[in-house]
Amino acid sequence: xxxxxRFLLAVISISAGVFAIVVANFFGAFExxxxxxxxxxxxxxxxxTFAIMIAFFIYANQFLYHRxxxxxxxxxxxxxxxMSHKELKLKLxxxxxFGLRYSWITGILFTILYITSEKLVSSTDYLAWYLSFLxxxxxxxxxxxxxxxxxxxxxxxxxxxxxxxxDLFGIERFEHLSDLVISNAIVSAVSLxxxxxxxxxxxxxxxxxxxxxxxxxxxIVYLFRPIHKVQxxxxxxxxxxxxxxxxxxxxxxxxxxxxxxxxxxDPVRLRKLSSLISSKQQIANVSELAIxxxxxxxxxxxxxxxxxxxxxxxxIDGYLELLVKSSSFI
Numbered sequence: 001x002x003x004x005x006r007f008l009l010a011v012i013s014i015s016a017g018v019f020a021i022v023v024a025n026f027f028g029a030f031e032x033x034x035x036x037x038x039x040x041x042x043x044x045x046x047x048x049t050f051a052i053m054i055a056f057f058i059y060a061n062q063f064l065y066h067r068x069x070x071x072x073x074x075x076x077x078x079x080x081x082x083m084s085h086k087e088l089k090l091k092l093x094x095x096x097x098f099g100l101r102y103s104w105i106t107g108i109l110f111t112i113l114y115i116t117s118e119k120l121v122s123s124t125d126y127l128a129w130y131l132s133f134l135x136x137x138x139x140x141x142x143x144x145x146x147x148x149x150x151x152x153x154x155x156x157x158x159x160x161x162x163x164x165x166x167d168l169f170g171i172e173r174f175e176h177l178s179d180l181v182i183s184n185a186i187v188s189a190v191s192l193x194x195x196x197x198x199x200x201x202x203x204x205x206x207x208x209x210x211x212x213x214x215x216x217x218x219x220i221v222y223l224f225r226p227i228h229k230v231q232x233x234x235x236x237x238x239x240x241x242x243x244x245x246x247x248x249x250x251x252x253x254x255x256x257x258x259x260x261x262x263x264x265x266d267p268v269r270l271r272k273l274s275s276l277i278s279s280k281q282q283i284a285n286v287s288e289l290a291i292x293x294x295x296x297x298x299x300x301x302x303x304x305x306x307x308x309x310x311x312x313x314x315x316i317d318g319y320l321e322l323l324v325k326s327s328s329f330i
């Protein structure tokens with residue numbers, strides 16, 4: 001994605017979020033009187049969170065697609081026989097379009113379920129109906145983002161991580177796949193870290209926090225499966241290579257029993273032993289992870305993003321309470 005398209009996408013995403021907030025404000029979502037009731041607080045939180053997350057999802061979905069296309073194209077330059085660039089784009093686009101079709105169905109179904117459960121069919125609360133309308137887009141983009149990161153991960157595992165491609169001394173070839181995994185994990189973490197905005201000014205049950213944390217951990221474990229699979233294959237090949245070298249070393253020593261000369265006095269066998277030991281050290285030093293230190297730091301940032309978002313949410317909540325108290329004295 002070019003810088004111009006990236007900038008244009010950011011402008012469109014932010015504009016959509018701002019427009020949603022402006023309309024919500026028109027229907028009274030941010031009036032201070034709403035903060036006197038639990039329903040009012042929930043509506044304010046929903047109006048704010050829907051707008052922010054819809055804007056983020058619009059940008060994130062396009063970012064995920066173009067990031068995946070770039071990383072996999074770079075990977076295929078090292079393995080041109082695996083798949084053509086044209087075939088890659090066709091398969092990737094076809095898979096994403098499948099999610100696009102069903103995302104609207106998901107958004108509408110979840111919104112209908114919410115309207116019926118909250119008994120809003122006969123309601124005259126225009127704000128509630130507007131939030132239900134926003135809910136269609138929220139659930140649609142939430143489903144699409146989840147589907148996209150899961151589909152990309154499945155696509156990478158299915159097409160590019162077979163055992164024959166994982167070379168013992170070619171771990172650097174998987175650098176772009178590692179970057180793709182990190183990008184997917186960051187988008188997922190940011191998405192989940194925005195959920196606490198729904199809880200501003202409310203007492204959040206511990207079970208809700210636990211559910212979000214568990215979903216986050218399960219999702220991250222799945223998204224990092226490509227790296228784990230590469231590590232598993234390289235570890236297996238390292239073990240086999242070391243086993244063969246150890247067998248060769250034993251054979252070298254056993255052959256010395258059939259010779260009248262000691263191993264130290266036989267330059268040919270000594271050179272073979274030295275070569276085998278050197279090869280064993282090189283194999284032992286081979287990294288099993290297709291991830292470097294800066295990416296590891298990104299991973300740590302991902303792990304801390306969800307609890308950090310809760311802390312930020314608490315600060316925002318405290319600021320809003322202070323604003324309400326100060327306005328009551330005026």
